[in-house]
Amino acid sequence: MIKNIKINNKVEKIKTKEKIPAKSKDGKGEFILVALDTCVVIDMAFFCCKSKKERNKSVKREYLNALGKLLQRNVMSKMSRNSNICFCITPGVRKELTNNKGKYFGRVKNFVERNIVSLDINENAKSKFSGKVDLLVDKYCEKGYFLENKLPTVDAINVAEASYFNLYLLSNDHHICTYRKDEDPRKKIEDIREINRSQLEHEYRSIIAAPQRPEQFMRLLNSGKKMAKPKRLDELELGSKTKIVATVPKQVMREKIFER
Amino acid sequence: MEIYNQSIQEMINKDITKLSVQKKIQYFENIIQLLDQKLDEDELSYEDFCNLMELKRSAMGKLCSVKRAKL
Numbered sequence: 001m002i003k004n005i006k007i008n009n010k011v012e013k014i015k016t017k018e019k020i021p022a023k024s025k026d027g028k029g030e031f032i033l034v035a036l037d038t039c040v041v042i043d044m045a046f047f048c049c050k051s052k053k054e055r056n057k058s059v060k061r062e063y064l065n066a067l068g069k070l071l072q073r074n075v076m077s078k079m080s081r082n083s084n085i086c087f088c089i090t091p092g093v094r095k096e097l098t099n100n101k102g103k104y105f106g107r108v109k110n111f112v113e114r115n116i117v118s119l120d121i122n123e124n125a126k127s128k129f130s131g132k133v134d135l136l137v138d139k140y141c142e143k144g145y146f147l148e149n150k151l152p153t154v155d156a157i158n159v160a161e162a163s164y165f166n167l168y169l170l171s172n173d174h175h176i177c178t179y180r181k182d183e184d185p186r187k188k189i190e191d192i193r194e195i196n197r198s199q200l201e202h203e204y205r206s207i208i209a210a211p212q213r214p215e216q217f218m219r220l221l222n223s224g225k226k227m228a229k230p231k232r233l234d235e236l237e238l239g240s241k242t243k244i245v246a247t248v249p250k251q252v253m254r255e256k257i258f259e260r
Numbered sequence: 261m262e263i264y265n266q267s268i269q270e271m272i273n274k275d276i277t278k279l280s281v282q283k284k285i286q287y288f289e290n291i292i293q294l295l296d297q298k299l300d301e302d303e304l305s306y307e308d309f310c311n312l313m314e315l316k317r318s319a320m321g322k323l324c325s326v327k328r329a330k331l
Contacts, residue, residue, distance in 0.1 A: 151325045
């Protein structure tokens with residue numbers, strides 16, 4: 001499918017493997033695109049779609065409730081009514097959840113393939129994409145974030161990729177989000193935003209792209225505050241040469257969800 | 261499973277500074293492949309899956325660092 005879209009005041013053609021979501025099922029509102037960190041995908045796959053037997057008491061109830069409520073608003077869910085959230089994973093997260101043949105691991109396969117859009121960048125723009133991600137990772141590490149034994153962790157890559165795509169990133173990892181034991185929890189988020197702002201320049205929308213916990217995000221949704229609306233997948237400002245390749249779940253009722 | 265995780269952890273932490281960059285890359289890729297096989301098992305519990313994933317993230321982090329240093 002090829003679409004004409006407006007990027008940087010020029011009309012560009014964007015090529016995607018599939019038609020991608022434009023509006024919610026009721027046709028009233030736009031989707032909120034939300035990137036998920038690996039730990040959130042795993043928790044959703046294990047706890048929110050399985051029997052209560054498998055639930056683990058060590059996982060916080062408020063966190064699980066937030067995941068459950070978010071899933072109810074997932075646009076891919078057949079059951080959802082007020083669906084306006086489209087869950088995405090970035091290439092780094094997909095790499096963690098798949099084997100070397102690119103197949104999702106058995107325990108998360110069904111969940112991911114039914115509920116989550118997998119994002120990637122077209123071949124021509126991949127080197128630019130990984131260059132920018134590497135640069136962001138370096139800058140985060142210079143500030144002292146996402147390091148283990150002085151080496152950058154994959155957390156840095158996941159944050160950088162979500163920032164590049166200008167998406168909300170939900171994570172339960174205290175290395176990524178604010179943590180109550182941090183000396184100044186807000187500083188980490190502000191520093192990340194500052195780095196993104198300086199490195200991604202006009203491509204970056206700072207209100208959106210900063211990691212947060214699912215509970216925080218749920219509170220933000222419920223607060224009724226006007227949220228910074230991400231653009232549709234095919235309208236993200238990634239530069240004129242960058243095209244997004246979105247792989248959408250196969251087993252949902254595509255016509256209902258994707259047809260306008 | 262605990263013993264398996266422990267031995268993988270030891271492999272990840274092993275000092276391989278004397279190896280060539282190519283060998284280092286191969287070393288971590290092999291570890292990730294081993295973990296992938298284990299992660300693909302259908303009967304894994306939540307704890308086992310998370311522990312294995314933690315190890316995979318750690319190995320991936322080291323692999324990325326080696327590749328970045330190469331550049």
